[in-house]
Amino acid sequence: xxxxYIFDAVxxxxxxxNAKGSLHEVTAISLSTQVLQALRDRxxxxxxxxxxxxxxxxxxxxxxxxxxxxVSVLNAGYAQTAAGLQVHRFCASGLEACNIAAAKIxxxxxxxxxxxxxxxxxxxxxxxxxxxxxxxxDVASRTYFTPQGxxxxxxxxxxxYSRTDVDAYAVESQKRAAAAWSEGRFAKSIVPVQHAGxxxxxxxxxxxxxxxLAGLGALKPAFERMGADGFDAVIxxxxxxLLAVDHVHHGGNSSGIVDGAAGVLIASREAGEAMGLKPRAxxxxxxxxxxxxxxxxxxxxxxxxxxxxxxxxxxxxxxLFELNEAFASVVxxxxxxxxxxxxxxxxxxxxxxxxxxxxxxxxxILGTLLDEMERSDRETGLVTLCVxxxxxxxxxxxxx
Numbered sequence: 001x002x003x004x005y006i007f008d009a010v011x012x013x014x015x016x017x018n019a020k021g022s023l024h025e026v027t028a029i030s031l032s033t034q035v036l037q038a039l040r041d042r043x044x045x046x047x048x049x050x051x052x053x054x055x056x057x058x059x060x061x062x063x064x065x066x067x068x069x070x071v072s073v074l075n076a077g078y079a080q081t082a083a084g085l086q087v088h089r090f091c092a093s094g095l096e097a098c099n100i101a102a103a104k105i106x107x108x109x110x111x112x113x114x115x116x117x118x119x120x121x122x123x124x125x126x127x128x129x130x131x132x133x134x135x136x137x138d139v140a141s142r143t144y145f146t147p148q149g150x151x152x153x154x155x156x157x158x159x160x161y162s163r164t165d166v167d168a169y170a171v172e173s174q175k176r177a178a179a180a181w182s183e184g185r186f187a188k189s190i191v192p193v194q195h196a197g198x199x200x201x202x203x204x205x206x207x208x209x210x211x212x213l214a215g216l217g218a219l220k221p222a223f224e225r226m227g228a229d230g231f232d233a234v235i236x237x238x239x240x241x242l243l244a245v246d247h248v249h250h251g252g253n254s255s256g257i258v259d260g261a262a263g264v265l266i267a268s269r270e271a272g273e274a275m276g277l278k279p280r281a282x283x284x285x286x287x288x289x290x291x292x293x294x295x296x297x298x299x300x301x302x303x304x305x306x307x308x309x310x311x312x313x314x315x316x317x318x319x320l321f322e323l324n325e326a327f328a329s330v331v332x333x334x335x336x337x338x339x340x341x342x343x344x345x346x347x348x349x350x351x352x353x354x355x356x357x358x359x360x361x362x363x364x365i366l367g368t369l370l371d372e373m374e375r376s377d378r379e380t381g382l383v384t385l386c387v388x389x390x391x392x393x394x395x396x397x398x399x400x
Contacts, residue, residue, distance in 0.1 A: 004102035005279035006397065007272050008265040009367030010038045010191050014204045014355040017121035017257035022201040024259070026193055028057070028064045028120040029075055031261035035116060036076035038191040039263050043277060047078035051110035054085045054100045055263075056093025056117030058358035059124045068118060088359075089288070090388030091324060093117050094262060095362025099286040099395060101266045111271035116263035117360035126257065126358065133389060144238045144294040146231045148388065149223035149249055151296040152327035154235055157246040159333060166328035167216040170253035170352045172342075173325060177349025178209035185348055185375060189367050206256040206355040221247035222254065238294040253328040258355030262363035281370050284380070284396040285311035291390040297330045299392025300384040301337045307382065307394040315339065318396070319378035322369040324361055324385040325350035348372060361385065366395060373399050 012031055015023030023031070032055060040047055055069035070084025089096040094117030101115035132139045139145070156166060180186060181203065192202035223231075224247040232245045265277075272279055287307040291299035300323055308314060321344055323334050331350075335342060348368060351361065362385055369381045384394035 002106050002108060002268050004105035004266050004283045005269050005272060005400070006264060006266055006281040006283065006370060007277045007279055008039060008043055009370055010035055010189050011262035011364045011367055012191050012193050012260045013201045014206055014258040014260040014357060015201050016206055017259050017355070019122065021122050021259060022205055023120070023193060024122040026195045026200065027123065028118050029068060029072060030195070031120065031193065031259065032068060032072040032118040033075045034191055034193060035261045035263040036072055036078065036114070039114060039265050040076070040078070043265065046275060047082055049271070049275065050078060050082040050112050050114060052083045052085060052101065052104055053114045054087055054097040056087050056097040056359040056362065058088060058090060058093055058119060059126065059128045060086055060088060061129050062124055064120060064124045089391065089393060091326060091356070091358055092362050092385040092387045092391065092393035093359045094364065095366060095383060095385060095393050095395060096288065098264050098266065098363055098366055099393070102283045102286060105266055105268050112267040114263050114265055116261065116363040118261035119357040119359040120259045121257045121357060122259050144234055146235045146294050147223065147226055148296055148326065149254070150227055150231045150235055150245065151294065152249050152329050153223055153245050153247045154239060154242065154295050155297060155333050156248045156329040157242060158239070159336065161248065161329050161332050163248040164213070165332060166248050166253045167213055169328040169332060170216060171211055171213055173346065173349045173352040174207060174209055174211040176347060177207050177353035180348035185371065188371050204354040206258050207353050211252065216252040219250040219252050222250045223247050235294050249327050249329065253352060255326050255351035256355035258357050260357035260360050260364065262360045262367060264363050264366055279400045280374070281397040281399050284398045286395050288391060288393045291392055293390030296388065296390045297326060297386040298333065299386050299390060300334050300394070303392030303394040304338060304382060304384055307396050311396050313396070318380050318382045320347065320369060320373060320381040321345040322365045322381065322383040324356065324365060325352040326356065326386050328352065330386050362393065370397060
């Protein structure tokens with residue numbers, strides 16, 4: 001069986017996902033177009049050799065709709081023979097897109113592919129696409145639907161994570177992200193965003209490096225009212241051992257709403273070398289899994305175990321981990337269940353500090369992981385995300 005290799009990875013900076021954000025006037029198609037152009041230009045890529053471009057997008061409607069991957073290919077000036085596929089696996093869409101691209105290489109369907117993702121959360125609001133899961137009463141009641149924030153608070157309650165615990169994790173994420181930027185750790189992969197002929201953003205702008213425990217302590221829980229309006233009662237039907245839900249999450253210890261795009265160039269070793277490119281990493285294993293849908297956010301533990309088993313590896317074989325910081329309790333639970341030291345995971349901060357552009361994040365943190373493995377001379381890494389409706393997706397890479 002053939003193997004899939006990563007040859008390059010790029011991402012835009014993350015812009016605040018509101019009308020005051022620097023990327024608000026930049027459309028999703030422009031973000032994804034600029035990522036594809038950067039992959040082409042910095043690698044001297046003959047786009048006639050690109051078989052497929054797979055892009056995640058979690059709200060694929062309006063200006064983000066109509067298969068944004070294919071339209072991005074055309075808009076970026078790629079050869080028209082490069083196909084395009086839009087994929088939606090909630091928060092893991094960007095990583096799933098990379099996994100699909102890699103699977104095409106492994107299967108022989110493609111020789112060169114690009115995986116990635118895009119989300120303009122300031123222009124197309126989260127949840128705009130609706131769906132029966134939350135909107136159809138029959139479906140919602142059958143699946144014990146509750147919003148993700150309730151699930152995050154339940155994870156904290158069941159595992160005894162206090163407000164101080166989750167806030168302390170958030171402060172550390174901010175410190176790590178600020179240090180990574182100050183040391184230029186992201187410089188290798190950042191594509192400054194252009195609009196109307198000028199650079200409008202060249203740095204993640206959601207960060208708050210001056211965040212303190214005292215400052216976070218003044219914030220009100222974000223999901224307490226939701227819980228009181230009925231969702232606490234719903235999730236207690238699934239978890240009857242809960243006497244009450246301790247609501248500890250808020251905007252400061254949860255992932256930020258931002259805009260952004262990312263792309264990862266994946267090919268067989270032979271195809272890459274024929275184009276004069278040097279592989280940076282081999283994709284060792286990929287996996288996705290379903291998990292309990294009410295709490296929704298525990299999938300990374302099981303999918304990590306699944307991916308490790310597929311690779312014939314154990315946790316001890318992984319040097320670095322990247323787990324999307326959807327909520328602080330998600331990472332605390334992951335570290336607790338798998339016995340991972342904080343020094344091994346999200347070493348450059350994460351979505352609490354820099355934000356989570358839903359369809360792009362998985363591809364973004366895959367690139368972040370690879371850059372850090374090279375910078376710190378590590379050999380193996382695992383990236384994973386929790387996923388809406390109770391799922392998890394993971395990828396293991398090995399440096400070349």
